[in-house]
Amino acid sequence: MCWAYERDMMTLNTGAKNTPHIIVSDLTMAYGDFVIQRNLNFTVNHNDIFIIMGGSGCGKSTLLRHMIGLQSPAKGQIYYGDINFWHADPAERSRLMQKCGILYQKGALWSSMTLAENVALPLEEYTDLPARDINEIVALKLALVGLAGYEEFYPSEISGGMQKRAGLARAMALDPDILFFDEPSAGLDPVSAKRLDDLILELRDSLGTTVVVVTHELASIFAIGNNSVFLDGETHTMIAQGDPHMLLAETDDPKVKEFLTRGGAVSAGAGAG
């Protein structure tokens, strides 16, 4: 079981690449009788930067909510390693989630706590580290996202982009095996969005983290993604999967083609990867 709690960074860094990390099998998502997506089948490998893409309202964020345990599937399974996530007992699910870091769309920082307290909370809850070590880790995580010196700020005192980066520092607090990003570049200027993309790549390469990104930003998709799934809002299912660059070059599906080329025009972002 590669997804166990015997933490072994070295094997994560080198050995486990290209082996399945998350498997989504025959997943159907619905609100009551209204089916959002059905028959989703895909695999996220270790060390992947996996993109969940599709038009607005097709159920990308809902899929993410299913993967991180916020919403249960109508049908189908999600496996982390060989653990069937939605069949595992709640305690096990919660343990699995401790190994996942999630960056929400707007950062979702706790507004009554300073940035340092936001990042420190998961460390205080789940490790026995003394306060001094926690402070060191908090300083390091904030430095990694370029927010060194902002420890004592409250979320309301910093900009939206900084809140997002601080959210990432919190998501990375426990050195997660998987990082989930919900629309990471939404609301960021192109330069900040590019920096965030670089940071995602750097984290994947240096920590061996698996990354799952929900986005419809073409520039990001081509810059960082090496695997993807395309959800279609009309047929309510996935219509393509694979490396976004390969999809662009090889797909015959007009919807995928249209999406990846910004409605037919040759995308400026298409060459970025």
Next chain:
Amino acid sequence: MQAQSTIDFSQPAPNILHAAITGAWQIGSKLLSPATVLSRLEADSRITQLIIDTNELAAWDTTFLTFIRTITKECQNRDIGLEVQGLPEGVERLLHLASVVPEQKGVSPKKKHQPFIYVVGESAVLFVTSSLQMLSFIGEATLSFLNFLRGKARFRRIDLLLFIEECGADSLPIVTLISVLVGLILAFVGAVQLKLFGAQIYVANLVAIAMVREMGALMTGIIMAGRIGAAYAAQLGTMQVNEEIDALSTMGISPMEFLVLPRLFAMVLMMPLLTLYSDLLGMMGGAIVGVGMMDITLVQYITQTQATLDLTNISLGIAKSGIYAIIIALSGCMRGMQSGRSAAAVGEATTSAVVTAIVGIIVTDGIFAVLCDVLGI
């Protein structure tokens, strides 16, 4: 099994300390403190060069990064040369990443300790500012009301009806419960004392006068402050967070007319009715004690109550309730509109709305008591 890291020290030359790190360095394993290395440096002042050898490091995570960072900083402070051998590539890249953006020094918003006189002065200024804000809010609300009288105020009729339902019909169950209980309590307290004089029949007088003059309006006011005042503050506070109020303003629609007026009207229309209802229920509560426990017949109780009540007492209670309604609606709306743009700020606005409303109600009641005494009402 708990993984463990070890450091083996050696001194190949008098001025060089060699520290070889082996094992796993991760959260959950037994971690060594940077002090292990630093104490060696302190112990021997000849050392000018520290070599950390991580070739045998089996596994690492953030805790190892913080260890290296601390050692690096300390070596810089002590002017000791540092050489790290065999650092895993990931560690090297992350350390580089952490140092790319320099620390923002002096940006911390931490407040310095201020002298007592400064704190007092600051509180006084804050008090004056918030009083002025309150006055200006009341002024704006009055202007909007005048606009309404001229037929120029804009709000949606459906909103008004919804607020009326929220304030009126939806509040009936809680008002019923509290009023009956208050009537019961008044009757019990009165009965014990009046029994001493054999004057149990006057329980009806006591309950009737107390309810219509004071308790009906007061209790309804306090219930509505908690139920509706808090809701108004939370609604408007959340709208502030979502920039909905900004969207109204930029569209040229006055938030005061669109959001505050319907809420105010709903309260002012419903509070007197609820107070009348509460008066009646309170008297019924009194009757339960009077008839059930004190040998008074229901007819006697009703006749006695009728004889006591007059229009002056009833209208006094109703007039008070109208004023309480204005206080509750305005404090709820004011705190909501003044709310900051975070979850914590909305919470503060809600608390503050309820406190303001209850303080306002009690102070107004006190003023009424003194006025009635002076005027002989």
